[in-house]
Amino acid sequence: MSGEGQDVEVDVLIIGAGPVGLFGAYYAGARGLSVAIVDSLSQLGGQVTAMYPEKQIYDIAALPAVSGRELVRGLVDQAGQYDPVYLLGQEAQDHTVIPAAEGVIRHVVATSTGTRISCGALIITGGIGTFTPRPLLAGEEFLGRGLEYFVPDPSAYAGQDVVIVGGGDSAIDWCLMLEPIAATVTLVHRREQFRAHGASVEKVRASRVTILTNAEVTGLEGGDAIEKALVQVKNGDAHTVACQRVVAALGFTANLGPLREWDLELHDNRHLVVDSAMRTNRPGIFAAGDITDYDGKVRLIAVGFGEVATAVNNAAVHIDPDAQLFPGHSTDTPHDVPVAVPA
Numbered sequence: 001m002s003g004e005g006q007d008v009e010v011d012v013l014i015i016g017a018g019p020v021g022l023f024g025a026y027y028a029g030a031r032g033l034s035v036a037i038v039d040s041l042s043q044l045g046g047q048v049t050a051m052y053p054e055k056q057i058y059d060i061a062a063l064p065a066v067s068g069r070e071l072v073r074g075l076v077d078q079a080g081q082y083d084p085v086y087l088l089g090q091e092a093q094d095h096t097v098i099p100a101a102e103g104v105i106r107h108v109v110a111t112s113t114g115t116r117i118s119c120g121a122l123i124i125t126g127g128i129g130t131f132t133p134r135p136l137l138a139g140e141e142f143l144g145r146g147l148e149y150f151v152p153d154p155s156a157y158a159g160q161d162v163v164i165v166g167g168g169d170s171a172i173d174w175c176l177m178l179e180p181i182a183a184t185v186t187l188v189h190r191r192e193q194f195r196a197h198g199a200s201v202e203k204v205r206a207s208r209v210t211i212l213t214n215a216e217v218t219g220l221e222g223g224d225a226i227e228k229a230l231v232q233v234k235n236g237d238a239h240t241v242a243c244q245r246v247v248a249a250l251g252f253t254a255n256l257g258p259l260r261e262w263d264l265e266l267h268d269n270r271h272l273v274v275d276s277a278m279r280t281n282r283p284g285i286f287a288a289g290d291i292t293d294y295d296g297k298v299r300l301i302a303v304g305f306g307e308v309a310t311a312v313n314n315a316a317v318h319i320d321p322d323a324q325l326f327p328g329h330s331t332d333t334p335h336d337v338p339v340a341v342p343a
Helices: 019-030 045-050 067-081 169-178 198-205 258-262 301-319
Strands: 007-009 012-015 036-041 086-087 094-100 105-111 114-117 121-124 128-135 161-165 183-188 211-214 215-222 226-233 238-242 247-248 251-257 272-274 286-287
Touching: 012 114, 012 301, 019 036, 019 045, 019 067, 036 114, 036 247, 045 067, 045 169, 067 211, 086 238, 094 258, 105 121, 114 211, 161 169, 161 286, 169 198, 169 247, 183 215, 183 286, 211 215, 226 247, 286 301
Parallel strands: 007 114, 012 036, 012 121, 036 086, 121 286, 161 183, 161 247, 183 211
Antiparallel strands: 094 105, 105 114, 128 251, 215 226, 226 238
16 A cells, blocks of 8 residues: 555554565564555665666575565565555655653654654664665656656566666666567666676676667657657767667665654764664664664675564564563464465
């Protein structure tokens, strides 16, 4: 579920819909807590979806290898058992605390679209902060009319002529994902060398993707939608590439945004300081994942999963002091999920 301009009341609000936030939604649901997740991006998965959806991840427990897209899909299915409220494409901005019954306080967070979320506890899992895509200045007027910064639905590119701009992991991953289904794929990169993982680049070179290096998109042309991209190569050659879709994978800028105004203790001006219970310096506000900092911190998705489980358990006690910190193992509670049985 998603929405904007509405009032939402839940036990726990999670800020950040990346892998750690999604696992937090599952774990909170398993503890019987109602959950909402807010994220400035328009799709689930955070940095993984935005930057390397097709890249293989090798350090997730029990999965020898899993693509970013597959990992996010599994986490969404896992969290979906408990019907979290998804508030996507909106930034958490204002935070206030209001008194409730018997000395209990409620946190109220207002988003950029006017949604107001009231909750008993907050868990910030915002990775490296709010993502803002770097724009393709030569053609920004076609945004939403063929120009995109993400590929949330690959099927929309089936049979299309696609131009992908960039030289990092995202650009290469989009090439590998769209090449089997698009009519044509042309990759435009302003340098000779790619920043992406070498093995992935070699896969693109071995595919039918047309690669234009030392080149830049200087303009997009069309009517109601894109019809062609104008590409200038540094040696003077100019290309006109017929296309209906352009994916600009030029990277993102990231920062804490409005969270800086929440009086949270920061380390290096960009990470939230937490204790062993994942508590920040503000009562009722917890954090987990890459956005956190403490002595010995290791920034891995696998570590974030454990941190958010710790945060949820401590948030449950913050909301209800009579609750058990450790609720028991998942095997103690029936889960309505199919279980694979070996043949």
